[in-house]
Amino acid sequence: MKKFSLIAALTGLFVLGLSAVAMAADPTVAAELAKVFAASVTAAGFGLGIAAFGTGIAQGMAIKGAVEGTARNPEASGKIQVTMLIGLAMIESLCIYALVVSLILLFANDHVAVVKTIIAG
Template sequence: MTAKALVLAVTILSAALAIGLGTIGPGLGQGMAISRAVEGIARQPEAADNIRMTMLIGIAIIESLTIYAFVIALVLIFANPLVARL
């Protein structure tokens, strides 16, 4: 096994881990946010619009973490600086 093949194999594994682990946390966070928002709307239906807007803003911020993990995975796969050194 050459050094380049080893670097490529580790790069693919790292990209897979970045996507896999980078989506677990935001997925759990979004689920918790939605469940709490539904509970809040059920308790105070008159505040549904405010709760919904706040939930959507929070979910957008949480989703940005997944997008960052995706960008890191793409950089590892397509713009890996270690491959150019070999």
């Protein structure tokens, strides 16, 4: 579990670092705008991919535990199933939060202005 939390912390720092690069450019220079756009797309892609990977592993571990619990005590399968579904919803919400952050990174900048500036420059 320590290894998983270390990986999650490093992933968070990586995504935060990319988003800082995405927002730190001068909006008047076409080359800098292109770098902002590329960094935003990269940060969104990596962030969502890593979040989906982490939630997939967590959901697999949750289902494994529920199946093992049901196998050991079949009479408690109803309570185990309800608890597992609530846990899966909580785990899935983390990936949805990553999706929202990725969409904000992609659409926070005025990309129409970016494309016009790049074409004009």
